[in-house]
Amino acid sequence: QTATIALVNQKGGVGKTTITLNLAGALATQGFRVLVVDFDPQANCSFGLGVLWNDIEASIADVIGYEVASGATRTLPEVVRPVEYHPNLFLAPSHLNLAAAEMTLHNALGREMKLDKALDAVRRDYDYVLIDSPPSLGLLSINAMVASDAVLIPIDGAFSLEGVRQLLNTRKGCAELSRHPIHVLGGVLNRQRLNTANAAAIREMATALFGKRMFKTIIPERTAVDGSTAVRFPVVFSGMPEADPYHALADEVAALVGEL
Amino acid sequence: QTATIALVNQKGGVGKTTITLNLAGALATQGFRVLVVDFDPQANCSFGLGVLWNDIEASIADVIGYEVASGATRTLPEVVRPVEYHPNLFLAPSHLNLAAAEMTLHNALGREMKLDKALDAVRRDYDYVLIDSPPSLGLLSINAMVASDAVLIPIDGAFSLEGVRQLLNTRKGCAELSRHPIHVLGGVLNRQRLNTANAAAIREMATALFGKRMFKTIIPERTAVDGSTAVRFPVVFSGMPEADPYHALADEVAALVGEL
Ligand SMILES: Nc1ncnc2c1ncn2[C@@H]1O[C@H](COP(=O)(O)OP(=O)(O)OP(=O)(O)O)[C@@H](O)[C@H]1O
Ligand SMILES: Nc1ncnc2c1ncn2[C@@H]1O[C@H](COP(=O)(O)OP(=O)(O)OP(=O)(O)O)[C@@H](O)[C@H]1O
Ligand SMILES: [Mg+2]
Ligand SMILES: [Mg+2]
Numbered sequence: 001q002t003a004t005i006a007l008v009n010q011k012g013g014v015g016k017t018t019i020t021l022n023l024a025g026a027l028a029t030q031g032f033r034v035l036v037v038d039f040d041p042q043a044n045c046s047f048g049l050g051v052l053w054n055d056i057e058a059s060i061a062d063v064i065g066y067e068v069a070s071g072a073t074r075t076l077p078e079v080v081r082p083v084e085y086h087p088n089l090f091l092a093p094s095h096l097n098l099a100a101a102e103m104t105l106h107n108a109l110g111r112e113m114k115l116d117k118a119l120d121a122v123r124r125d126y127d128y129v130l131i132d133s134p135p136s137l138g139l140l141s142i143n144a145m146v147a148s149d150a151v152l153i154p155i156d157g158a159f160s161l162e163g164v165r166q167l168l169n170t171r172k173g174c175a176e177l178s179r180h181p182i183h184v185l186g187g188v189l190n191r192q193r194l195n196t197a198n199a200a201a202i203r204e205m206a207t208a209l210f211g212k213r214m215f216k217t218i219i220p221e222r223t224a225v226d227g228s229t230a231v232r233f234p235v236v237f238s239g240m241p242e243a244d245p246y247h248a249l250a251d252e253v254a255a256l257v258g259e260l
Numbered sequence: 261q262t263a264t265i266a267l268v269n270q271k272g273g274v275g276k277t278t279i280t281l282n283l284a285g286a287l288a289t290q291g292f293r294v295l296v297v298d299f300d301p302q303a304n305c306s307f308g309l310g311v312l313w314n315d316i317e318a319s320i321a322d323v324i325g326y327e328v329a330s331g332a333t334r335t336l337p338e339v340v341r342p343v344e345y346h347p348n349l350f351l352a353p354s355h356l357n358l359a360a361a362e363m364t365l366h367n368a369l370g371r372e373m374k375l376d377k378a379l380d381a382v383r384r385d386y387d388y389v390l391i392d393s394p395p396s397l398g399l400l401s402i403n404a405m406v407a408s409d410a411v412l413i414p415i416d417g418a419f420s421l422e423g424v425r426q427l428l429n430t431r432k433g434c435a436e437l438s439r440h441p442i443h444v445l446g447g448v449l450n451r452q453r454l455n456t457a458n459a460a461a462i463r464e465m466a467t468a469l470f471g472k473r474m475f476k477t478i479i480p481e482r483t484a485v486d487g488s489t490a491v492r493f494p495v496v497f498s499g500m501p502e503a504d505p506y507h508a509l510a511d512e513v514a515a516l517v518g519e520l
Contacts, residue, residue: 010302012271012273012274012395013395014273042270043422044419047419048419096426134396135394136395136396137359156273157486157490159277159302159304159307159489162302162303163302198486202490223453223456226417229417230458230461
C-alpha cells in the first residue's frame with residue numbers, strides 16, 4: 001500500500017525541500033522504494049538531488065499538460081528517473097515552466113486533481129511518494145495535497161506558525177474534493193536551536209496548534225545541513241550524525257502511516 | 261527625493277521580511293522617515309512590527325481594490341499607521357485577503373501598476389519606502405517591482421541563487437512597463453556562517469551573478485535575529501551588536517541611492 005505525503009507550508013524557507021530530500025533518503029536507505037515529486041517551479045528538489053533542469057528533456061510540467069519541447073504531453077513514467085544516490089530513490093523532476101503550467105491549469109477541467117490522476121500510473125511501484133510544494137497555497141500546492149494521503153508541515157519559527165490555520169483550512173477544502181482522505185500527519189520543528197528560550201517558545205506555540213499531531217523528532221539547526229544544499233548531496237547520505245534526525249523522522253512517519 | 265526599494269526573491273525564507281524590518285528600523289533611527297509596505301498576504305512584516313491583521317480594519321488589500329469590511333476601497337493614507345518602535349517608522353499593513361486581491365488583479369486594467377499608482381498619494385511624505393514581497397514572481401511581486409526605484413535581493417544559500425536569473429529577467433520586464441527606471445541595487449548575503457567553506461562558496465557564486473552589485477555588508481546567522489521574530493521586536497531596536505550589520509546595510513543603501 002503506497003503512502004503519498006505532501007510537504008506543505010506557504011511560509012517560505014521552512015525546510016520543505018530539505019526535509020523532502022532527507023526523509024526520502026532515510027526511507028530509501030531503510031529499504032523502502034521512494035519517489036520524490038518535485039512540484040515547485042524553483043526545482044530545488046531536483047537541484048538538491050544533482051539534477052539540473054537543463055539536463056532533462058521532460059519534467060513534471062509536461063505531465064500536467066504544459067507542452068515544453070515537442071508539444072506533446074508526457075506520462076509520469078516517462079519523466080521519472082533513478083537518483084544516483086540510492087537505488088531505491090527515484091525523482092520526477094521539475095522545471096521553471098511548471099509556473100506557466102500553473103497558469104494553464106486555472107482553466108482546466110478538474111484542475112485540482114491533475115497530479116492525483118497522473119500519479120495513478122506509478123503509485124503501485126513505490127512504498128512512498130513524497131511531494132515537495134512551493135511556498136504558496138495556489139493550484140500547485142492544492143494539487144500536491146489532493147494527490148496525497150497525508151500532509152507533513154515543517155515549522156521553523158513564529159512567522160511559519162502564523163499561516164498554519166489557513167493552511168489547515170485549505171487542506172480541509174482539498175479533502176472535500178479528493179477521492180480519498182487527506183490526513184494531517186503533523187507539524188515538524190525544523191532549524192531549531194535546541195535548549196534555547198526561543199525553541200521552547202516555538203515548541204509551545206506549535207503544540208498549541210497541532211496538539212497530539214506534533215512530531216517528537218525535532219530537526220536542529222546544523223551547519224552541515226545548510227552546507228549540503230550547496231553541494232547538492234543531502235546530508236542523510238553522508239553518514240554524519242546530522243543524518244540521525246531524518247532517520248528518526250522516517251521511523252515516526254512509517255509508524256504514523258501504518259495507523260492511517 | 262523619495263527612494264522606493266522592493267525586497268524580492270521568489271525563493272522562500274531568504275530574509276526578505278527580516279531585512280525589510282531591520283533596514284527600515286536602521287534608516288528610521290538614522291533620521292530618515294520610512295514607510296514599510298507589507299505586500300505579502302502572509303503579513304509577516306505587520307506581525308513583526310507588532311500589528312496583527314485582526315487588529316486592523318483596513319489593509320493594503322483594500323487599497324488595491326479588494327473590498328474587505330465595508331465594501332469600499334481605501335486610499336493608502338487611510339491605511340498607513342505609525343509604528344510604536346520609532347517615530348520615523350510607518351506601516352501599510354497587509355492582510356490574508358491580499359491573496360484574494362491578487363486574483364482580482366489578474367483581470368484589472370493596468371494590473372501591474374496598481375501599487376505604483378497608489379503610492380503616489382504618500383511618497384512625498386517619506387525619505388524611504390520599503391516594500392516586502394511574497395516568495396513568488398506573481399502579480400504581487402511584479403507590482404512591488406513596478407512601484408520601486410530599485411530592488412534589493414537577499415540571498416541565503418545555493419537554492420536562492422538558482423532563481424536569480426529568472427528574477428532579474430522579470431525585473432527587466434517590469435522596468436519596460438514602469439514609468440520610471442527600476443535599478444538593481446544588488447544582492448545581499450543573509451544568514452551566513454562567517455569563515456566557513458560554505459559561506460565562501462555562496463559568496464563566490466553570488467558574486468559571479470551580481471558582480472559589482474554585491475553588497476559588502478554580509479548579515480551573519482544569529483540566534484538573536486531569529487529570536488526577535490518570535491517576540492515581534494526587530495533586533496535593530498534592541499541595541500545589541502546583532503543590530504550592527506543592518507546599520508552598515510543602511511549606510512550602503514543610502515550611498516547607492518544617492519548615486520541613482
Ligand atoms: N536543519 C537545518 N539546519 C540548517 N539549515 C537548514 C536546515 N533545514 C533547512 N536548512 C536551510 O534552510 C534553507 C531553506 O530550506 P528549504 O529551501 O528546504 O526550505 P523550503 O521550505 O523548501 O523553501 P521554499 O519555501 O523556497 O520552497 C536552505 O538553504 C537549507 O539549506
Ligand atoms: N540573519 C539571520 N540570522 C538568523 N535567522 C534569521 C536571519 N535572517 C532571517 N532569519 C530567520 O529566517 C527565517 C526566514 O526569514 P524571513 O521570514 O525574513 O524570510 P522571507 O524571505 O521574508 O520569507 P518568505 O519567503 O516566507 O517571505 C525567519 O524565521 C527569520 O527569523
Ligand atoms: Mg522548497
Ligand atoms: Mg517574508
